[in-house]
Amino acid sequence: MMLQGTVRPAICLFIVLTILACISTYYRMNISTKVIQFQCPVCPSVKAENATCVHTVKTVEVPKRCPGVPWFAQGKVWHYPPRFPLCTMDTCFNYSRCDNMSEPLVYTYDLPSPPLRYFSRINESKYWTDDPEKACLFFVFLDTQSQKPVRPYELPYWNGGLNHVLITFADEWADKNPPGDTIGNASIMGSIVYQTTSRPDFDISLPLQGKMHIPELQSVHPLQRKYFATFRGTRYLGENRGGVFRSWDSFREMHNGEDVVVATSCRQVTNDGLRKARPELGVNCDEDGEVHAKYNFRDLMNTTFGLAPAGRAPTSFRLIEVMSAGAIPVLINDNFVKPFDTLIRWHECLMIFPTSQMRRVIPALRAIRVEDLVKRQENCLRIYNEFLKDDDTLLETSMRALKERFMGVFPNFAQL
Numbered sequence: 296m297m298l299q300g301t302v303r304p305a306i307c308l309f310i311v312l313t314i315l316a317c318i319s320t321y322y323r324m325n326i327s328t329k330v331i332q333f334q335c336p337v338c339p340s341v342k343a344e345n346a347t348c349v350h351t352v353k354t355v356e357v358p359k360r361c362p363g364v365p366w367f368a369q370g371k372v373w374h375y376p377p378r379f380p381l382c383t384m385d386t387c388f389n390y391s392r393c394d395n396m397s398e399p400l401v402y403t404y405d406l407p408s409p410p411l412r413y414f415s416r417i418n419e420s421k422y423w424t425d426d427p428e429k430a431c432l433f434f435v436f437l438d439t440q441s442q443k444p445v446r447p448y449e450l451p452y453w454n455g456g457l458n459h460v461l462i463t464f465a466d467e468w469a470d471k472n473p474p475g476d477t478i479g480n481a482s483i484m485g486s487i488v489y490q491t492t493s494r495p496d497f498d499i500s501l502p503l504q505g506k507m508h509i510p511e512l513q514s515v516h517p518l519q520r521k522y523f524a525t526f527r528g529t530r531y532l533g534e535n536r537g538g539v540f541r542s543w544d545s546f547r548e549m550h551n552g553e554d555v556v557v558a559t560s561c562r563q564v565t566n567d568g569l570r571k572a573r574p575e576l577g578v579n580c581d582e583d584g585e586v587h588a589k590y591n592f593r594d595l596m597n598t599t600f601g602l603a604p605a606g607r608a609p610t611s612f613r614l615i616e617v618m619s620a621g622a623i624p625v626l627i628n629d630n631f632v633k634p635f636d637t638l639i640r641w642h643e644c645l646m647i648f649p650t651s652q653m654r655r656v657i658p659a660l661r662a663i664r665v666e667d668l669v670k671r672q673e674n675c676l677r678i679y680n681e682f683l684k685d686d687d688t689l690l691e692t693s694m695r696a697l698k699e700r701f702m703g704v705f706p707n708f709a710q711l
Contacts, residue, residue, distance in 0.1 A: 456481035505615035
């Protein structure tokens, strides 16, 4: 009896200490602020009325980190895209729908948006069918102006997303698109395809088609151009927005006013609001605006290298605009899948720098050999004319990229 009386309190004490140790570990791991209530353990020898106690514990307030974000991605918004279901062509595609076709037939939905940008005339192409029963692929265009949430799983032929392609040109996935865990077996074609989440040979990165084409400069030799490197465009303000590196000193200081021109303007709707609320964010905006006003965009395209820094998204209209003028594009971005990367040998044309290495851009470009400059310009012009030169070409390239995913399963699709 004496032994039993000794063991029970010991067991009870062990349970209490174990639970307290677990709770202490939990609070060290969970860094968000919470108020937790828990029940004390009840030992058989303790009367019920004395068995319950409440402890209130508050942790130190520390911003909660996203799970799995490595140290080098902290503060870079393009390293925080949504998570998509793990899909490959062998697990998330119904090949039987494409049997006996000479081209992959596409059915396009009019909701949530009709075909847009360089897909707007797909219904006039050899790829289009108005019969969903005959379709190999189903295109869903997500960039709607409607306030209603996009729910592709409500589409009449959704079938879990099999053979569906979600097409978007939004700046960020969260802007207009459905939660990543709702897209089922659908693949993505978009201008916001990230290295950290894209599914190789399943998702396809699209370019923005360019607002201006300047083919009259294509014949100018790369060393006979007016400028060495140029950029003219919007500067983005803020602390945690895409494109804010355009306000960094390392970007602005590339400008020497002679053969290198970096001309930016803060005049933009979102920027205007930020400057009113937080004037300190607009430092150097007036000075930059004066530089911006001195230069003409078309004139600046008479350059050896055209800088194409990421905007509100990792991609930029500048890529195709620069190539249209026969200049060599210089991408400055992070975590970006280059457009049509399975079709285009981009390493033979463009240069690319992460935003953390902008101080290396101009010295690195000046170190390139003349023969390499000439070869890169030739390659860029070939790529532009074959893949990117106008809307019809971009549509055809998009379909080529989709056909390339089949990797020869359908012999009739093998002609790229």
